[in-house]
Amino acid sequence: MIDQVRRVAFEALRAVDERDAYVNLLLPALLRERRLSGRDAALATELAHGTLRWRGTYDAIIDHLTSARSIEPAVRDALRLGCHQLLSMRVPDHAAVSTSVELVKSAVGQRATGFANAVLRRVADRSLEEWMELLTTGVDPLAVLSIRTSHPAWIVAALGDALGPDGDLTGLLAADNQPPKVTLVARPGLCEPTELPGEPGRLSPYARILDGGDPSEIPAVREGRAGVQDEGSQLVALRLAEASVDGPDERWLDLCAGPGGKAALLGALAAPRGATLVANEVQPHRADLVRASVANLPNVTVTTEDGRAGPWADGSFDRILVDAPCTGLGALRRRPESRWRRQPEDLAQLVPLQQALLTRALELIRPGGVVAYATCSPHLAETRDVLAAAGVEPESVTQLWPHIHGTDAMFCAVIRRP
Structure with missing residues (x-):
């Protein structure tokens, strides 16, 4: 048996x-x-x-x-x-x-x-x-790392390129194979971080890191006042919310909002400023997840438009998040199957989509407003090269790493429209 x-x-x-x-x-x-x-x-x-x-x-x-x-x-x-x-x-x-x-x-x-x-x-x-x-x-160094750390060779090479010649590639690959701790987010205005168990986070004032247990048993999580969210994802929302804007600060847009974690944090941050958030997700089943995440936030509206061609007027938003669909190479410790599911040819579909979404966001943002372009992948084709193709100079760039920051390898560039 x-x-x-x-x-x-x-x-x-x-x-x-x-x-x-x-x-x-x-x-x-x-x-x-x-x-x-x-x-x-x-x-x-x-x-x-x-x-x-x-x-x-x-x-x-x-x-x-x-x-x-x-x-x-x-x-x-x-x-x-x-x-x-x-x-x-x-x-x-x-x-x-x-x-x-x-x-x-x-x-x-x-x-x-x-x-x-x-x-x-x-x-x-x-x-x-x-x-x-x-x-x-007798095997070449790339194959040695691939076999010893259980990463496809193309991913090993891509992560090495993203880290640069002085980066600790072995440390990064080892960190990918360590089970991550569960991180909670206290959504401001709905939950105080002190209401949650766990230790404070290193990067986000709203984070609590658990030693174990089932987060669904925590009352604030069950009630949607808190959620499970990697600290790197929290930092992306904070980077956008904390950037200064010239002029009004009333209309925010999350262009690719599914499954809704960043939208919920952004909506909670927007509420005390009197700002509203449009949380857009093109896939209906993912839009349902967004609705569940923002159910406690009356200032958030969920839409299901193609982010590249939505009905919004040019220059109509003050802050925009483009959390673009990507290979997810930054979350391999959390989603171990992704390293076997993704292939190099996926970039041929994803990169044009990322470029188109960023281009549309730059049209939708008003002069003086800010766009945050984010991916849960450090692959240079999805980060640096997308920004270069859009012809923009970011105001700030953040690249997080599991082996350095204890987070997913989130990339975030904040772009200001002159």
């Missing part, structure tokens, strides 16, 4: 592969459905998130042992799960192997159990470091 903890972790891995699910959204629902809590929930979370984080490393080991033969996706997920237990957790070898083989049997039948058993027993013959020494000997 397969224990419920490993079954839930395996189902999460399969949903990521089959349905492009996000494990941080899917897993809590699975845990509630199966009534797993406490140590069982923590173990299922480590199994699912850890396996996804280290998938590239485990795949390199599996491919070495199987001569890179084609393996059914469900079998490969079970092998990855077994590798994580054998190489990165204190699970006895026999338990890691037998439970993973049972998962193979339940997923595809008896025919693949012998294969899975043989592979995992050979995985157990070496420690993780011994495997790394074997697989990286």
